[in-house]
Amino acid sequence: MATAEQLGYVASSSASGLATGRTLAMGVVVPNVTRWFYATVLEGIDAELRRVGYDTILFNLGLRGEDRERVFHRSILRKRTDAVIALCIDFTPAEREQLASLGHPTVVVGGPVPGLRHVGVDELGVAREATTQLIGLGHRRIGHLAGASERGLNKRVPQRRRRGYELAMTAAGLPVERDWLERSTFDIAGGRAATLRLLARAPRLTAIFAASDEMAIGAILAARELGLDIPRDLSIVGIDDHPLAETFGLSTVAQDALGQGRLAAQLMLDELSGAAPRPGPFRFPATYVERATTAPPSC
Amino acid sequence: MATAEQLGYVASSSASGLATGRTLAMGVVVPNVTRWFYATVLEGIDAELRRVGYDTILFNLGLRGEDRERVFHRSILRKRTDAVIALCIDFTPAEREQLASLGHPTVVVGGPVPGLRHVGVDELGVAREATTQLIGLGHRRIGHLAGASERGLNKRVPQRRRRGYELAMTAAGLPVERDWLERSTFDIAGGRAATLRLLARAPRLTAIFAASDEMAIGAILAARELGLDIPRDLSIVGIDDHPLAETFGLSTVAQDALGQGRLAAQLMLDELSGAAPRPGPFRFPATYVERATTAPPSC
């Protein structure tokens, strides 16, 4: 052993993979790596894997998803990994079947997929919490910046957040006007543009619940451009607790993306070392963080 | 072949890796995956690799770098990849030697490392360009938000950008006051805090050149908090052309991170298919984009 060490010998992973059937690598399927949530969950997964010497193989479906089929066939199914963690992916039935046929542990983070185990927050509950906080402040005309369904991505996340908003409004006896809803991509630029559209159409809104912090920050920027004072003229709440939320003083419902990644990795590692599969789902708590973008309506 | 296809047969990568000596995987060493530049270069690399069926193995050194040694030994050297692309890493001599002993193609993106090939922009030139633009508008008291040297990261990037600023100032016969310099991490929160410190100390600055767009956006936020009007009271220029730059109307020197990633991947793939190594360095052009945060000084 000492001599091997001195010579700088390192075992070949292909050879030991062949011999043992273990690759010591985890596949992580991501829609892309530039969005906060994906990057942060990935960071959490990878931190956990690193500790035990596991490698992360990135199966990036790409911003446009054009190579999705190829990635699936040429990469994921090539027995290069011992387990797979997927982020907010909307698998087709065929894809799910192929994954299952691989016969190794699989878990999804951030948006439930029927038939697969799931780590994430209660999307509906989180949205209801955010909306209820606004209602509790006395707001009655509350708009919603909903996430757009992007192809290939899990559509349940934006859907459930919207549903949570509607349920909270209805439960409080408030109307849910069609004009109070606007859709955008889950990023700052999208949120900004959607807010401009929304406020042009429904200028009397006193509050906006955005489906993500990035969208909410876009809303803040848009409101400022319109000369609105936040929170006096408009309250804004997001979801995530993005690092920028603090910088912008954004009130939000915090979710622990890093922790979700860590847990998903932990689950997979446990099962790979022989533990019985825990069925889940694994619900992460999410807590409201009051900052400076929320206040009672001024009129 | 048809039958194999029908049965859903996919070759084992360990076995074919053993037999051919080719893993069809590329190692990508990143400091983390949450910063824009790294994520975007990674996206570019991965897009190129996907096309030809190559997999991306993420060697994440981690936000705190605590597992660096382990990642190196247990992962990078394990012959799991055919080539390695490293982003802004500051390799120790020992690490470089180990990498070299692996004997496979290697390239660095985004900050030169002695002895390794390099894809990136002319850091010094980019900074000089940004500063010169401010000088051209008539500014004379120009501050600089420099990037802090983070451990394990390439220190040349912040250093050269600072040097470019100093050279531009000196060339224009302007003084470079010590009070006009402030350091921060390469992100929005850091840029904001540093700007608050900077303007507290040197309130008469009429312009700030930030070493990255994220820092520049932090500067914009800080200036707004101080009640300054941009660009009337303060001009701000960044580097990158981050997606948010447009949203904030930030003038900046644009660099093509995605393209740098693509090129690095292309280089490696070419050499793996037998092409002679091109020595480089591979300098990417960077162009000034004038937006709304720059104007002549008002006093």
Next chain:
DNA sequence: TTGAAAGCGTTACCAT
């Protein structure tokens, strides 16, 4: 405790 040998699933070479 140490050593020898079979086998993992491919590829590539060499006969046929």
Next chain:
DNA sequence: ATGGTAACGCTTTCAA
């Protein structure tokens, strides 16, 4: 063209 076989570098088992 086609089929058989050795070899890739490791792990694991079995014998000594």
